[in-house]
Amino acid sequence: MGQYFYAVNETKKEYISAWDIGGVAKLWEWCANKWAAIFPYLLRKSNERGGGDIEIPDPKYAGRWAGDKVYLVGDYDESDLFHKAEREFTNISKPLAEEFNDFVELKELQLHVKK
Secondary structure (H helix, E strand, O other): OOOOEEEEEOOOOEEEEHHHHOOOOOHHHHHOOHHHHHHHHHHOOOOOOOOOOOOOOOOOOOOOOOOOOEEEEEOOOOOOHHHHHHHHOEEOHHHHHHHHHHHHOOHHHOOOOOO
16 A cells, blocks of 8 residues: 655645646655646745746746745654645645646646546
8 A cells, every 4th residue: 555645735734635636646656757746836936027937817826835834744654744634724736736737738747637
């Protein structure tokens, strides 16, 4: 079976499930696949004055996690943050993936949003 991981923002009380954006959730799987591209999108810090930045109108998630307490936390971790996130935090996986796909535009790099 193995250990599964969520991306968790403890500051904003949000999390992302790889299963909801077309992925699988073991550490190796996060590291070696396209859904990990959400991290630069969420963590970007920019004053938007240069080319190659966000050009979609009113992005909600681009840079949203910059400066926050963010973890890729396993379900076996003694902190219980994985399970706390499931119980108490907001799962932003689907709306994040939809916005990310608008930004990326290339079909082969887009995330598959679980319906």
